[in-house]
Amino acid sequence: MRPMVLIIQLLLLISPSKSKATISSVNTLPGCQDSCGGVPIPYPFGIGRNCSMSEDFELRCDTTSNGIFTPHYLPDSFMIMDISLSLGQVRVIDDPISYWCYNNKTKKNNVSNWELDLRGTPYRFDHVKNKFVVIGCDTLAYVNFTDNQNSYLGGCVSGCYSPESLIDGSCSGIGCCQTYIPKGTNYISFWFDDNFNGSEVYNFNPCGYAMLIEEERFKFNKEYITTNKLVDKNMSVVIDWAIGNTTCDVARTNKSSFACKSNNSICLNSSSGPGYLCNCENGYQGNPYLEEGCRDIDECANQNQCFKPGKCHNLPGSYRCSCSFGWHNKNNNLRECELNLALLIGICAGVVALSFLGLGTYVMLERRNLSKVKEKYFQQHGGWILLEKIKSNQGFGFTIFTRQQIEQATKNFDNANIIGSGGQGTVYKGTLRDQIVAIKKCKMVNESKSKEFGKEMLILSQINHKNIVKLLGCCLEVEIPILIYEFIPNGTLSHYIHGKRQGSCISLSTRLRIAQESAEALAYLHFSASPPIFHGDVKTANILLDQNYTTKVSDFGASILASTDEAQFVTFVQGTRGYLDPEYMQSCQLTDKSDVYSFGVVLLELLTRKPAIDVHAPEEKRSLSSRFLLAMKEKKLQELLDDEIKHEDDMEVITAVAKLAKECLNMKGEERPTMKEVAEELDRIRKIKQHPWGQEYYSKEREILLGEASHDIVIEHTSYFSIDKGEAEESLAVGR
Known part of the structure; x- marks a missing residue:
């Protein structure tokens, strides 16, 4: 190996803070310089001999020349911006x-x-x-x-x-x-x-x-x-680096040369070529290349980690919350406690008495319910599958309710308890087992899929996401099954932006948060649910807000699910005018990109505070999506925006959201982004909103979209690239 020299100048992009100083103290070998020009130098890199893992990572720092240092074995001159241990990357300025x-x-x-x-x-x-x-x-x-x-x-x-x-x-x-x-x-x-x-x-x-x-x-x-x-x-x-030229399995066989020294480190094979990288395990942070380099994260340092009077207990790589003596978890919430008078009176007598009472009550209720579930509709809707699952797994968070319980909870479906209605059914507010719930009474059922209802409930009940309304149970003793959801108190997003609250101000930050949380929920249904679930009726009326105005996507399982093949389930819906995917209307084939199109309309409602369909407007102006696309084409986006958010400082962020909405509304489904990509883009836009210096990223795109640029966009591209077929396919897949 011939020695080559690279002069690297560290850019002072961020001033060192106390937190960075603390981390850097365990990022280098003892007695070695931990930074150059204000930029941290983590091991296996090091300044000077015996401070790096090998001469490949050895640096020399010249503080008299504005933070210039020299590492070995790299040609030409660069200026380093940062070094990432977790990604195995060095970002440099290419002169x-x-x-x-x-x-x-x-x-x-x-x-x-x-x-x-x-x-x-x-x-x-x-x-x-x-x-x-x-x-x-x-x-x-x-x-x-x-x-x-x-x-x-x-x-x-x-x-x-x-x-x-x-x-x-x-x-x-x-x-x-x-x-x-x-x-x-x-x-x-x-x-x-x-x-x-x-x-x-x-x-x-x-x-x-x-x-x-x-x-x-x-x-x-x-x-x-x-x-x-x-x-x-x-x-x-961006330059990738890795340790050695072997995989993790081979490297572990030689403990003396294995680079992952911390007991709480993990080894990852490099994704860009031979070699491997080291990372700290979940719950730990620091430098995995040093002994004791991965330090436990003290989650209990956050005073709000557990609700008072709960106590937070830090564990290696994790934590747990417990209640003080005389208190117990409130409503099965492991982070919130309430006074337990029975426990104060006598733990021993109470535990014994409640155990026998609970066992007797359970046996009695099971026998009573078992005689009812043998009825026609229970068997027709696949109730035996659900019952066997509940009996075999006591931790299964799903309940089969009787018709009598539902009627009592809704006062025999009294109109006074209606909290929402639409083409698919009516939603009632009720109380079941001391818990306020939302009870959905559907209007129709797909008879050909009726026997699959039990299996589909198993799938939907296991959906667990903070931004998705939880399905708590169902009632099968009726002709059309009734679904029970958790109750969301603050109504729908549609009512929030179009209803009685319309006179109130809604900040751009709030709109971006609601959009991102909704996108995260839909991305979860598309990519994390097994099998994947397509919503099919994404609209502001199906996006709810809880007591903290956290977003909750609903109605993902409001209708009978329909399977298009063995690998996926889709909601059997008719959709809502103004939100329907044009491709779905032509092919009747519901895909994940149908949800992306509907979500694009939701983004427009958040930007403009205008309904998806304005029935009082002229025919050519009724569709919000059509008005938006025309405004984008004519570079008149500002005329369509809600005046509350039309601030000069936020136009770059608004332009980015508008561009994302335009991509979602692409007439060709295959050219729309996935919901995961939409969620990631909204997360990035929110970060730019939170850090104003990042808004320059969108300044030029804003000039084009708002008509401030002087010329039309012309897109032509010619690229010549000749590689072998297998490598080309791999590179193209990554490039996308």
Whole structure:
């Protein structure tokens, strides 16, 4: 291995705080410098000899030169922004940019080609976060990628005829194009095609560029074409690193060289190539590469972890809550306690008496219920399956109620107890076993699926998510089964934004929180439920708000479930006008992308505070989604927004939400994002709202969407990339 030198300058992006100082104290070897220029240097990296795991990670810090340090075995010059232990990544500033500049006098190009060789080191270029980018109006650049075994050739062509055709933020072939890099790349070189010499565009585009950049932190600016500003622009690149070149199973066999030294660490095989990484187990934090480096997280340091008079007990990697003597858990809530008078009177006598009484009551009720469940409808709706499940698993949180119990709870379905009604049925407020619940009386049942009802209840009852209304039980002694849900006191999102509360102010932060919580719930149904569940009737009337105004998605199981195949279940619904997926209306095929379309309409209602369908408006303006898409096309989004949130400081965030809603409303389902992607995007937007300095990320997109940009968007893209078929399919899958 030949020694190579990389000068790395640490960027002072964040001032060191007490919390970071505390963590850094267990991030380095004893007696070693723990930072350079204010940036933490965690082990296995180290400053100076005997402070790193090996010379691959050895650094030298020169505090007299603005925090410059030198690690071994990396070529060229970089400036480090941060080092991640958990991800196994180093983010650096990539100064060298390959370029050509046309000389009108000599009629030739001044060319600067570029390469970076990481072979023979534990480093490789991250194939997910980095992209190969070419900028210019008459530029074709080639790139050679090499991993430990293969070499690949790729390229990207960028062209334009005038500055007027350029669009800020667009890198689709007009002035800017990009393509992905293969997994495991540790050598890259760039060069330009001489046939693209820039002679026809030199008067407004003097130079063309080729570079490797971190995609998320790069936004194309048309000034990069007409000026030389790109030369002075700092471009970041993400470099992956790993320990050794073996898997975790092999590395564990040699305890002396195994890098995961902490007792509370876990080993993970590197996803970008040979080698492995170490992480702390759940409930621990710190440096897994050091003995005692993973420290237990004291969850009890949070005084609100357990409700008073409950006590918090920190455990290795976890915690538990207990009630003080004379108190017990309230309503089976393990974090809340209430006074237990029976326990104070006498524990022993009470336990014995209650045990016999409970056993006798259970036997008596089971015999009584057993005689009733033999009736026609109980058997028809698959009640035996449910009953056997409940009897075999006492911890199964689902109850079969009798018809008498339901009638008593609703006072024989008194209209005074109605809390909601719609095309699928009527919802009553009632009390069952001292618990206020919502009782759904459906209007219709799919007779062909009636026998599957019991199996489907088993699936729905196991759905457990903080933003989904919990299904508590059902009643099978009626012609159409009745469903019992937890009661949500603050009504629907529709009433909150359109009803009597319409005069009240709803902040943008609240709207974003409601949107994200709803998206998380739908993503859970799509990706975490087994089998997956498609809601089929996403709308503001089916999104509830609890006492803390936390979002609760409801009616995911309000109708009989219909199975399209053995791998998935979908709710048998008709949907609601204004929210229906156009593809579903044509094919009658309900998919997860149908929920994505309906959720896009919910986003519009949160942004505009206008109903999905305005029956009093002219025909062409009744549909909110149609009005929105037209406003986006005509760059008149601001005219549609709710005045309460139309603040200049928030327009970048609002623009991002509008863009997300537009993607959800795509006429082609396959081109819509998944609910998991929607939830992740909303989480990112909320973080940008909470940290205002991040809003510049959306500034250029806002100019386009609001009509402040001067030109229409034109999207053209040409990308040439030649690799073997298997590697290409893998790279394409990651790129998506």
